[in-house]
Amino acid sequence: MKKMSKLMALLLVVVMVLMLVPASAFAEEVVEEPTLVVLEVEGAPVDEVLNTAVEEPVVEEPVAEEAVVEEESAAVEEPVVEAAEVPVAQVPVVDEPVVETQAADVGTIEVKAVPALGLWRDAVTFIDVLLNTVGADYSYDAVTNALTLNNFIGKQLVAADMGSNFSMILNGTNIIANDTGSAIEVVGDLTMGGPGEIMAIGSTRAIRVTDGDLVLNDGDYELFAMSDMGDVAAVDVVNGDLIINDGWVDATAINTGTGGAWGLWADNDVMINGGDVDVITESISGRSMGIGAGDDIIVKGGYTTVKSTTETGMANALHADSWVVIRDGILDLTAVGGVNPLAIYAGDGVYISPAYGDVDLSASSLYLEPYYAKYTKSDNPKTGAQDMGQDALMAIMGLLALMGMAYLISKKEIKA
Template structure:
């Protein structure tokens, strides 16, 4: 029993001792064992030494791991932060099109609108300019805003200028008007222009007498004496020049002369698009040294529907053409007297795509340098033989024979009466 009681007492003492040791001690020992194993693999030290070291400083080892030397390279390595495209990022806003906004496009649109503002003026001489839209009435001119017409009545000056006056802008001629510009165009118009009236216009220019750009020129009537004379090899000489538009001559008297004494060309009447002669009296003279000498020309079609047209085009060593069209030359009616001379292969008529002449003119030699065209066949009695198109002269011959016999009979009777008397 005594042994049993001693054993019980010993167990009781052991349990009391264990109760006095805090549980955290056992926990710390368990935590320390994990880093000990890691250190073994890294350092390769004896187990006893590692255990002793790990147990002696368990808490100090843990914070040392928080700032390992290996972390610093990772922070330093982000030299990536430097190329972190900070430069592109800074450049991006500069390229951000903020410096060239669409506002400039709007400014361009505004410029186009400003171009549409109408302008109309007269140059008395090289220094005196009249704004006709502000001063609508003068001693030898007037402007009617309702009809959009400028009237020249005895005007003498250097130049007439107009721009964007509208599709119905007109110039009316009264009396004798003289416009001479020795260093440019006498009449310069941007947009459509219609001219006419009972008066006369004498226009002399270095490059052209009348220049119309981006519009059509229509001559309804009036008397025009147009001359262009130059030696400037950078320009041609034009009696009338229509850039990007048609030239239409309905009636009137038009004399156009273009002379180039240099190496440039001389053009009497030229239109970039169509040139149409419906009537009137048109006389053209052109002369050049070595350039093109062209009486009447069109960038598209040249069409003659009536009137009386004469052209004389000469050159020394250039090319002379009286009636020219880059597309078609069409002659329906009217009288044409076309003549060229000098240079290489002078031609009365040339059509880039072809020439059509009414059968009224009969056979026409398109290789000739001079032609006189008159639709004489259409002035006679219409044909009664549609197969051949030739006029049936049988009845006319019969009537002529009967008339001749009647005259002979009358002469015989008269002679008889005279003998009896």
Template structure:
């Protein structure tokens, strides 16, 4: 049994050695299998990409059969893909159409920019007319045709004339600029206009026997966002109107033109010593004042003296501080005028008039004033409007009978103030006595 056990042990050892001998071969076989498996995965990945490419090529053909609307375009794309699928070099053939389309679009954009720029833009300086479209840049001005924007920087001259009916003409102010003419308007624009900048503009003009005259005339819409403006309008012995800033035109047929003021400091003086009228800010359309500081003074002999007006449009106040003084010696004067509606939602307004017929509010339509202003005499010649709703008080206050005082001082208010004062005096005496004892 012992020998058998020894032989059995020996046989088992040999069997184990025999089993260990083919192990490297098996290991090599497994490595080959693993490598083959890895290559198979790579082939599968490549095959998947190829299949995907083939699917992309073949799917439009199937789509062509089902989609009627885009059949021609998809078939064209499929044909090009089928031709270029064999060679990588020819692949860029597909995006050639977008490139061509981009070139066409760029050409259209260039034409659009040229169309939208001002068709006429001239500055008059020292009696010489400067064609700004031909010479875009000077020592004190620069014109960006793409933005249709003219920047004045300490420019001193007589007039600015522009025609820009396709796109809004923009005037940006830097430094102190002066435009002064003795016939017509210092700034005359046909088309929409925008005014802005950190600088200032002093614009002065005169009316003649055949021309209205003043600071700025825009036959279109005008928006003032910022800047400082000193506007002067003068009327001579003729019968034409002197006006500080006007939008629209009433010679023959009215051209609508809205005037919108969002900010800036605007000072206007319009004086007509002739037979004509004097206007400050006037719009043949809607006039809307959202902000800014505005000071308007108008004076004439026998015609209409109007500070701020709108014809065929509403006159709306949404904010800002506005002061108007309108005088007509033997005629009619109005601080605010509209042949439609006057709407005062917010802002501080100091309005005063003098004349044979003088009204702070002259309206042929309706007048709406925010209840925050309290009771307002619509027939008064002078008004000071300061909305109480924009102020904060400890308790409710009613508007004063004299709006310049802002708030009434009632008997109860005086009594409470007196009791509070006596209490403070008593407290001070007690504190002083304690300090003496100490």
């Protein structure tokens, strides 16, 4: 009994001592094990949780954030479904360029498909030759794609997209005179020839061929261009070649203004294989160029005479942006007046057959004849000079007379 009473007294003392211990002593022990405290006070007020374990909520918060991330991921997946639907709506947009390309191809085909061929008798009378294929002084054969002129007198001939085999056959004496532009205006290839002759007079061009080649096989050509506005040319081949195989070609270009005067010009090559070619050009302050090419001038035969004069401009009998090649034939070349007149100018170089002997390429006048020809017709030696003043004056008077004659003939034809 005494032991029990002592034990009970001891327990009572311990309880009383524990009651006297401050609560803060217990709090320090709880901080050492924050996880246990958080679990035990799960339902406690928020303030007690923050006071007992400040760091522990920070550890648990990422769990809540992951849940949010998962929710956000789920939210992001919904637009993915919408994004998958967008390309379906955009499929027609992707196909549109294909439709546009096809439309462009169709347009190109339409441009190629429309040939045109017409004759202007005067400023008001136009003949659609493809609809009216036969007339008193012309005819068109669709099988051979050939237009025949037989003593035709008119203001202008126009043709476009007639095909690579389009040709003009000359019979009798034909006169085409246009005081407002080109006498003969062709888009595409043109081949001319025949037993007859043609006189083409234009204020800017006698003959202009665009996007094609001009080929002169035979026939007699009197070509004149005279104006005081811009550049003038007896023959102007735009984006093509000029090829002279035979015939008589007299070309005169006179500019009374500040522009240039070109006799025979081609954007690509000029090739003279034969025939008799006579060119006269005259300018005041612009370039006077007898035969010119944007690429090469190649002479393989024939008899070519060029006389180019200027007052204060530049004069060249032959002018090639690339090469001048002379293999055969006879050439009588003269350039007079202006700054450094040259019989031959070539941007890349000059090749002349050894058959011509030594040639002075710095000369203003050259007479070139191969040793086997023996047909000297010029009064000039190889580097001689020639007075062009009288020739130019005669050319002007002749041109004015021809234009007047063409006008009178056209008036007479209209009255008849």
